[in-house]
Amino acid sequence: MSEMTIGFIGTGVMGKSMAKHIMNNGYSLVVYNRTKEKAEELIDAGAHWASTPKEAAEKSDIIMTIVGFPADVEALYFGSEGIIANAKKGSVLVDMTTSKPALAEKIALQAGEKGVYALDAPVSGGDVGAREAKLAIMAGGEAAAFETVYPVFSAIGETIERLGPAGAGQHTKMANQIAIASTMMGTAEALAYTKRAGLSQDEVLSVIETGAAGSFSLSQLGRRMINGDYAPGFYIKHFIKDMAIAIESAEELGMDTPGLNQAKKLYDQLAERGFENSGTQAIYTYYTDET
Structure with a gap:
């Protein structure tokens, strides 16, 4: 079992299946979702509930997010209560939302200033790919951060590639x-x-x-x-x-x-x-x- 704790934010149609595969591969999982009921199945299976994104960031070595819109991503990552401000030094932030390349670059820049790594890693494959752990994962960011997260990506994806620096995944x-x-x-x-x-x-x-x-x-x-x-x-x-x-x-x-x-x-x-x-x-x- 890996000693890393994975924070997972966004347990919707795809996120719930992705989080379940990560947990089933031996990782300790901390979950947060705006509607707690959508995370109940994961909590019942052994995931730990975080009451805020801040708490999820504080407790995790890798924080993965998959939410709806760029505005949701901005709300999660920035500000005094956001993920970047509260992530542990050396941790890796992984936004898997399909979002703006410029926003991915902004997240990476601010994360780097805090001593935190960031990857943009949107996925393709829909609900079927998420359920079957066969997603295509397209990542942008530093190679070292990608290598750190690669074993976690392997729990949810089949085609996993780093395409370049921050923004390349988007x-x-x-x-x-x-x-x-x-x-x-x-x-x-x-x-x-x-x-x-x-x-x-x-x-x-x-x-x-x-x-x-x-x-x-x-x-x-x-x-x-x-x-x-x-x-x-x-x-x-x-x-x-x-x-x-x-x-x-x-x-x-x-x-x-x-x-x-x-x-x-x-x-x-x-x-x-x-x-x-x-x-x-x-x-x-x-x-x-x-x-």
Whole structure:
């Protein structure tokens, strides 16, 4: 059993599974979530409850966070009651939220001034990847900090890479989200087309997922689409946030992203129709006129 104590903040759809895998790999776990009820399963399994992020930081050697929005990240990390101010010297802060590259750089800078390391390490794989400990983890930050946290990453991920300095993980996640945005449109359009043509969606999906069109979106989320399952593995409201960050980041790089812009437009319309808390596969309803 590792002697390191891991603080884990954010026990939502993905975070709870991630925290459970970490604990099952022998680490002592301290958890905090704004809604304690969402952490009860972990507490019952042996995790220690922290009443504040400050307490979690004070008790942990590695503090991992996965929350909703950049504003949530800022609230957690900065200020006299925040993680940076209260983390132990030499500890490692790991933000796994999909957030702004510039914010990751700011966290790393302020953490370094306090004698604390910081990694930005967003993930991809959704609820399935979290449950099966097969997430892709894309990290930015100092190599030494990455090596320290790598065994913990191995408890929750299958593809684990350090892409460069602070912010590199978030830039990589933006590339991931840009790719997914157009893929989700294509998946929904293909399945709607199949239905309109009078074909079996299951049969067509089983064929085309084995060829050049194959993707996680098609095989995993495509099946949820045709089954009318819009439960969130990844919330539309969070995907809209990610796309907004990606558009902003691309503009800062002097780049136009027409596919991404169109996808965000469609998802904004879905949110206006009340689907903001549905999974991203609910984009299928745009093509089938479901309400």
